[in-house]
Amino acid sequence: MVVHTRISVEDVTRHFVGLEDPRSAINQRHPLVSVVVISLMAVLSGAGGPTGSRSRCENRYWRIGVV
Numbered sequence: 001m002v003v004h005t006r007i008s009v010e011d012v013t014r015h016f017v018g019l020e021d022p023r024s025a026i027n028q029r030h031p032l033v034s035v036v037v038i039s040l041m042a043v044l045s046g047a048g049g050p051t052g053s054r055s056r057c058e059n060r061y062w063r064i065g066v067v
Helices: 010-016 034-044 051-065
Strands: none
Touching: 010 034
8 A cells, every 4th residue: 555645845845955055156046955956846747857847847837827
């Protein structure tokens, strides 16, 4: 029997908050934890890489009327 457990984005974010940011100051437009969590969610939803992640996000926002 499979048991599904729901977790929130905040729960996921807590796991990555302590990561050290290796990026130079010029590349820190967005917090590292945001980049990691968004990338993780994109991959889990089926994106195959950065371009796929962007396409999936744009398509989702277009479908729900955000853009």
